[in-house]
Amino acid sequence: MNKQEELEQMLIEAELISKEQLENAKKKWQQDKESLTRTLVSKGFVDEDKMMEFLSSRLGVAKINLSKVIGIDSKIVGTIPRLMAQNYLIFPVSERKNLLILAMVDPLNTSIIEKVTAMGYQVNPVLVAEEDIKNTIQRYYGEGGIVEDILREIKPLDKEDGISELRVEEEEAPAINIVNYFLIEAIKAGASDIHIESCEQDVCIRYRIDGVLHKISSVGKHLQNAIISRIKIMSNLNITEKRLPQDGRARVRIEEQGIDLRVSITPTIFGEKVVMRILDSSGLCLALERLFDPDILPVYHEYIHKPQGFILISGPTGSGKTTTLYSTLAAVSSVEKNIMTVEDPVEYVLAGINQQQIRPEIGMDFTTGLRSFLRQDPDIILIGEIRDRETAEVAINAALTGHLVFSTIHTNNSSEIVTRLLNMGVEPFLITSTLIMGVAQRLVRTICPRCKESYPVNQDIARTLGIPEETILYRGKGCKYCKEIGYRGRTGIYEVLVINETIKNLIVDREPAHTIERVAKDNGMITLREAAIKKVLAGITTVEELYRVTS
Numbered sequence: 001m002n003k004q005e006e007l008e009q010m011l012i013e014a015e016l017i018s019k020e021q022l023e024n025a026k027k028k029w030q031q032d033k034e035s036l037t038r039t040l041v042s043k044g045f046v047d048e049d050k051m052m053e054f055l056s057s058r059l060g061v062a063k064i065n066l067s068k069v070i071g072i073d074s075k076i077v078g079t080i081p082r083l084m085a086q087n088y089l090i091f092p093v094s095e096r097k098n099l100l101i102l103a104m105v106d107p108l109n110t111s112i113i114e115k116v117t118a119m120g121y122q123v124n125p126v127l128v129a130e131e132d133i134k135n136t137i138q139r140y141y142g143e144g145g146i147v148e149d150i151l152r153e154i155k156p157l158d159k160e161d162g163i164s165e166l167r168v169e170e171e172e173a174p175a176i177n178i179v180n181y182f183l184i185e186a187i188k189a190g191a192s193d194i195h196i197e198s199c200e201q202d203v204c205i206r207y208r209i210d211g212v213l214h215k216i217s218s219v220g221k222h223l224q225n226a227i228i229s230r231i232k233i234m235s236n237l238n239i240t241e242k243r244l245p246q247d248g249r250a251r252v253r254i255e256e257q258g259i260d261l262r263v264s265i266t267p268t269i270f271g272e273k274v275v276m277r278i279l280d281s282s283g284l285c286l287a288l289e290r291l292f293d294p295d296i297l298p299v300y301h302e303y304i305h306k307p308q309g310f311i312l313i314s315g316p317t318g319s320g321k322t323t324t325l326y327s328t329l330a331a332v333s334s335v336e337k338n339i340m341t342v343e344d345p346v347e348y349v350l351a352g353i354n355q356q357q358i359r360p361e362i363g364m365d366f367t368t369g370l371r372s373f374l375r376q377d378p379d380i381i382l383i384g385e386i387r388d389r390e391t392a393e394v395a396i397n398a399a400l401t402g403h404l405v406f407s408t409i410h411t412n413n414s415s416e417i418v419t420r421l422l423n424m425g426v427e428p429f430l431i432t433s434t435l436i437m438g439v440a441q442r443l444v445r446t447i448c449p450r451c452k453e454s455y456p457v458n459q460d461i462a463r464t465l466g467i468p469e470e471t472i473l474y475r476g477k478g479c480k481y482c483k484e485i486g487y488r489g490r491t492g493i494y495e496v497l498v499i500n501e502t503i504k505n506l507i508v509d510r511e512p513a514h515t516i517e518r519v520a521k522d523n524g525m526i527t528l529r530e531a532a533i534k535k536v537l538a539g540i541t542t543v544e545e546l547y548r549v550t551s
Contacts, residue, residue: 010054010058011040011046011054016040016046016050016051016054017040017045017046021040021045022040024045037051037055037106037108038105038106038130041130042450042451042479042480048129048130049129052127052129055107055108055127056127059107059108061107061125061126061127062126062127063126063127063128064093064103064126064127064128065128065129065132066091066093066103066128066132066133066135066136067132067135067136069093072092072093072094072140073094076092076093076094076095077091077092077140077141079092079095079100079119079121080092080102080116082137082141084115085137085141086137088104088109088112088115089104089105089106089130089133089134089137090102090103090104090105090112090116090133091103091128091133091136091137091140093126095121098120098121098122099121099122099124100116100121100122100123100124101124101126102116102123102124102125102126103125103126103127103128103133103136104125104126104127104128104133105127105128105129105130105133107125107126107127113125175223175226175227175229175230176230178219178223178227179227179230179231179234182194182196182205182216182217183252183254183261183276184254185216186207186278187254187259187278187280189207189209189483190209190210191207191208191209191278192208192209192211192277192278192318193207193208193275193276193277193278194206194207194208194274194275194276194278195207195208195213195273195274195275196227196228196231196273196274196275196276197268197273198224198228198268198270198271198272198273199218199221199270200270201221202218202219202220202221203218203219203220203221203223203224203227204218205217205218205219208318209485210443210445210485210487210488210489210490211318211443211445211490212445214485224271225271228265228271228272228274231250231263231265231274231276232246232248232265234250234252234261234263235248235249235250235261235263236248236249236250237263237265242267242272243267244267245264245265245266245267246264246265247262247263247264247265248263248265249261249262249263249345250263257280259278259279259280260278260279260280260347260348261276261277261278261279262276262277262279262345262347263275263276263277264276264277279347279348286323286327287327287331288300288301288327288328288331291323291324291327291492291494292492292494293494293531293534295526296494296496296526299496299498300437300439300494300496301331303436303437303498304328304331304332304404305332306404306436307402307404308399308402308403308404309399309404309405309434309435309436309437310395310396310399310405310407310434310435310436311404311405311406311407311435311436311437311438311439312386312406312407312408312409312417312435312437312438312439313325313406313407313408313409313439313440313441314408314409314410314411314412314413314414314416314417314438314439314440314441315408315410315440315441315442316410316442318443319441319442319443320441320442320443320490320492321408321441322347322348324439324441324492325382325406325408326348326350328406329341329350329353329380329382329406330350332380332404333352333353335352337379337380338354338376338377338378338379338380339352339353339354339378339379339380339381339382340353340354340355340356340373340376340378340380340381340382341353341354341355341356341381341382341383341384342355342356342357342358342366342369342370342373342381342382342383342384343355343356343357343358343382343384344357344358344366344384344385345357354376356369356373358384366383366384366385366387366391366394367390367391367394370383370391370394370395370398371394373398374397374398374401374403378403379403379404380403380404380405380406381395381398381403381404381405381406382405382406382407383395383405383406383407384407384408385407385408385409385410386407386408386409386421386424388424389424389425389426392421392424392426393426393430395407396426396430396431396433396434399434400430400433400434405434409421411440412440412551413440413495413513413517413527413528414438414439414440414495414496414497414517414520414525415438415497415513415514415516415517415520416513417435417438417440417497418431418435418438418503418507418513418516419512419513419516421435422507422510428507428508428510429508431507432499432504432507432508435499436498436499437496437497437498437499438496438497438499439494439495439496439497440494440495440497440528441492441493441494441495441528442492442493442528442532442549442550443490443491443492443493443549444490444491444492444493444532444535444540444541444545444546444548444549445487445489445490445541445542445545446487446488446489446490446491446540446541447474447475447476447486447487447488447539447540447541447542448476448478448479448481448482448485448486448487448488449488450479450481450482450488451476451477451478451479451481451482451486452474452475452476452477452539453474453475453476453477454472454473454474454539455472455473455474455475456470456471456472456473457469457470457471457472457473457543461543465533465536465543465546466533467533467537471537473536473537473539473542473543474539474542475542475544476488476542486542487542487545491535491540491541493528493531493532493535493549493550494526494528494531495525495526495527495528495531496525496526497516497520497525498520498523498525500523502519502523503516503519503520506519528549528550529546529550529551532545532546532549532550533546
């Protein structure tokens with residue numbers, strides 16, 4: 001019997017868990033590759049204090065409270081790199097003659113002890129609560145941490161094909177290491193944007209993950225100019241210009257995967273602010289079945305395969321319009337069809353599709369690109385955005401002459417797409433002759449599946465949403481898998497407005513958006529709010545997300 005089996009037997013004999021709970025936890029433990037004891041605690045099978053008492057008495061390991069340990073020497077803290085402390089939840093308490101007192105959440109993890117031993121220390125493990133050690137790591141290493149320690153373990157990557165490689169080497173300048181580190185970590189975390197903000201006392205680093213900004217770290221003010229200059233060099237921008245906004249692009253390779261970055265730099269009162277949009281095309285073109293619910297998909301599928309017409313996708317920045325459009329193009333693409341796009345900018349390269357980027361500085365705008373497309377014998381045209389009357393009319397003209405045209409527009413819901421076109425000065429008869437569908441969409445965060453818990457709905461919320469008061473809803477408690485956020489990933493909610501004869505009559509009469517919406521609902525349209533409620537009731541997202549993205 002090995003040590004793991006002995007532990008399992010002791011836990012059952014002590015009646016801390018049942019055999020069924022053990023088997024349940026072992027499945028998750030093997031999947032997450034974390035310790036069995038932590039898995040049992042995270043799943044709620046065993047109270048953390050009881051587990052610590054059990055381990056301390058059975059294994060003969062001392063139990064300590066780090067929050068009460070005062071004045072740990074910074075040299076002792078420096079014996080363990082910050083990244084290692086964070087990843088393995090360990091913390092050096094004291095050291096004497098190479099004997100290191102090491103606080104651990106899981107003193108049974110011999111592989112961690114072996115790693116520290118390989119650094120030249122004898123290890124005496126002590127037991128500590130998970131939240132206690134996390135707070136201590138935060139307190140002693142700080143949010144910015146010891147940058148050289150954070151970066152030490154990142155693997156070098158080779159250069160090839162003229163693509164910048166993200167690598168970290170101890171002899172490189174600190175600013176290069178910091179930029180590379182935050183890029184690598186952002187991509188690992190699934191962030192869509194990195195915000196580097198010049199504050200009065202330091203430089204704040206934030207990631208946008210699943211549509212919400214999270215503060216990740218901060219670095220010293222003295223590194224501000226060097227970090228921003230490094231990003232400008234990567235993006236081929238003017239490093240001496242600090243008074244005007246600049247936009248650029250960069251391409252990097254991480255673990256054999258090419259990643260495009262769209263960089264925006266703008267001056268603020270405490271220095272320049274950088275936003276880097278991470279354009280990772282690996283998960284871009286999704287099957288439409290993964291985007292649309294079964295009650296909406298057949299209608300959408302029918303209209304995107306029409307031989308001609310105008311389809312508009314609406315939603316704010318970051319609502320997933322690009323993913324919807326590119327996934328749609330992938331669904332309708334074939335060797336028999338000539339598909340052309342004009343975009344600002346071309347964010348992702350699509351195989352088999354002719355893409356064009358507008359360049360206003362030389363007179364190449366949406367309208368010019370569209371007019372040239374009509375002489376290129378296209379079947380399907382994608383326009384990045386309808387911004388003004390001229391672009392709208394050229395797009396409508398393309399739809400009138402036998403093309404299927406897709407584009408985006410900024411409105412709050414699908415019925416406002418019509419009124420927006422009318423306000424641009426487009427004649428009602430042109431809209432009714434071409435517009436066949438309007439789609440409004442939002443992205444809501446999905447509940448983390450590993451820390452999902454149920455709770456009874458609040459009566460006020462039940463009345464507001466129009467659901468039974470005995471309804472059970474769901475939320476995420478927060479765990480390691482979701483980085484204590486309670487959410488993991490996002491899903492779309494859609495409002496699909498089909499332009500039928502009834503709606504066309506309302507457009508001709510220039511009826512307001514709320515009238516169009518009311519009639520469309522009477523005809524069976526599911527609104528954004530209703531789509532979000534369905535996701536809440538299905539346990540996919542939370543009430544808080546519903547309120548965040550719908551009005």
